Amino acid sequence: MIEITFRHKKFEVKENMTARDALQKIGIDPESVLITVNGKLVTDDVILRAGDVVKLVAVVSGGSAIAR
Amino acid sequence: MRHHKLALCAPHYGEWFVVSTQRAIEKYKMFTRAERVLVAVSGGKDSLALWDVLTRLGYATDGLYVGLGIQGELAYSDQSLARIREFQAQHVPDATLHIVDVQETYGKTIPEIARASSRGHGKPCSACGLTKRYVMNRLAAERGYAALATGHNLDDEAAVLMQNTLHWQTGYLARQAPVLEAGEGLARKVKPFCRFYERETAAYAMVRDINYVYDECPHAVGNLTNFYKTLLNQLEAQSPGAKLQFYTQFLKARRAGFFDAPSSDQIALRVCDVCGQPTTAPGRCAFCRMWDVAAPPNDALELGNALSAQDAWTAASARVAENMDLSDL
Ligand code: SF4
Numbered sequence: 001m002i003e004i005t006f007r008h009k010k011f012e013v014k015e016n017m018t019a020r021d022a023l024q025k026i027g028i029d030p031e032s033v034l035i036t037v038n039g040k041l042v043t044d045d046v047i048l049r050a051g052d053v054v055k056l057v058a059v060v061s062g063g064s065a066i067a068r
Numbered sequence: 069m070r071h072h073k074l075a076l077c078a079p080h081y082g083e084w085f086v087v088s089t090q091r092a093i094e095k096y097k098m099f100t101r102a103e104r105v106l107v108a109v110s111g112g113k114d115s116l117a118l119w120d121v122l123t124r125l126g127y128a129t130d131g132l133y134v135g136l137g138i139q140g141e142l143a144y145s146d147q148s149l150a151r152i153r154e155f156q157a158q159h160v161p162d163a164t165l166h167i168v169d170v171q172e173t174y175g176k177t178i179p180e181i182a183r184a185s186s187r188g189h190g191k192p193c194s195a196c197g198l199t200k201r202y203v204m205n206r207l208a209a210e211r212g213y214a215a216l217a218t219g220h221n222l223d224d225e226a227a228v229l230m231q232n233t234l235h236w237q238t239g240y241l242a243r244q245a246p247v248l249e250a251g252e253g254l255a256r257k258v259k260p261f262c263r264f265y266e267r268e269t270a271a272y273a274m275v276r277d278i279n280y281v282y283d284e285c286p287h288a289v290g291n292l293t294n295f296y297k298t299l300l301n302q303l304e305a306q307s308p309g310a311k312l313q314f315y316t317q318f319l320k321a322r323r324a325g326f327f328d329a330p331s332s333d334q335i336a337l338r339v340c341d342v343c344g345q346p347t348t349a350p351g352r353c354a355f356c357r358m359w360d361v362a363a364p365p366n367d368a369l370e371l372g373n374a375l376s377a378q379d380a381w382t383a384a385s386a387r388v389a390e391n392m393d394l395s396d397l
């Protein structure tokens with residue numbers, strides 16, 4: 001199992017699937033996050049392996065309608 | 069496909085991002101290295117990334133932060149200013165940061181004015197937007213900056229475009245562009261990041277170790293722009309590139325004249341009786357009207373509302389001057 005952390009929440013997915021598939025499994029829009037594996041930014045076609053530490057970073061702007 | 073750019077290693081991704089920004093600046097003739105640019109910063113990833121990139125490209129930039137007095141559990145405004153100062157010390161130590169704190173300058177925070185005036189149906193966003201636009205334009209125009217640059221990204225632009233299209237807001241469509249030319253009392257407004265996906269600006273901030281405010285403004289919860297962003301992301305997932313195409317094809321149609329709104333262009337701009345800023349309405353501008361409604365019943369404001377905004381501005385300018393060289397602190 002691989003643990004994915006996003007905003008203080010934790011999800012578990014099976015290993016050896018792509019990050020994109022993993023996001024789909026846990027219901028997160030891949031366009032709305034950046035994926036880091038072991039602290040490094042990766043693309044969503046990367047395959048998650050046992051032992052990987054996966055963290056998601058939300059990309060939505062700070063809500064400021066004018067000065068983003 | 070664009071998302072493959074994220075596959076570049078960190079230094080190359082950063083380079084690609086900087087070069088692409090320069091290309092957009094040239095493509096839309098935004099500004100030159102001989103001109104001074106004012107970057108509106110909120111503490112979020114886009115505006116800080118923008119200030120960073122323009123500085124690396126050798127443009128003469130200063131920053132402007134408008135303190136909104138929005139706190140909540142997250143101490144949102146305090147956190148924003150702290151991030152900006154930290155960023156400035158690390159990434160743009162030679163630039164000036166202008167700070168206009170709304171409460172110090174005009175006597176109330178944004179949530180307070182919103183409550184006191186009739187704008188916005190209980191949400192502060194309308195009062196907030198009006199105030200930010202006013203302060204930013206005024207500072208940029210009066211201090212002689214060639215352009216006011218904001219960090220709007222492709223997702224922002226596409227969401228606004230969708231909203232305006234669904235309501236056929238032809239006036240807004242006519243004015244949605246990477247560059248809005250200057251006018252009498254109006255600063256030129258530019259959006260150098262308008263072709264970057266939101267993920268791309270976030271990735272740039274990450275590879276550059278920019279510590280930005282991750283949390284959204286507490287009032288952004290459930291706002292329409294985020295709703296349209298979600299819809300567009302669903303479209304993008306089905307059809308990669310859809311957001312970029314939606315936006316760039318609109319710009320093409322706009323250039324071809326499909327959205328010319330002669331009536332809105334021909335609206336004569338007048339000068340506000342109170343503050344002298346451009347306005348379409350006779351008498352006071354929307355900003356001065358709102359602040360009057362929101363003003364506390366103190367003598368100066370009751371006797372001569374004509375004084376209030378102007379005096380506040382003078383006081384603010386003095387404070388801005390004091391804060392001028394934060395880099396020296
Ligand atoms: S969400 Fe509303 S109140 Fe918050 S910064 Fe944006 S416009 Fe202002």
Ligand SMILES: [Zn+2]
Binds near residue numbers: 340345354355377
């Ligand atoms: Zn006015």
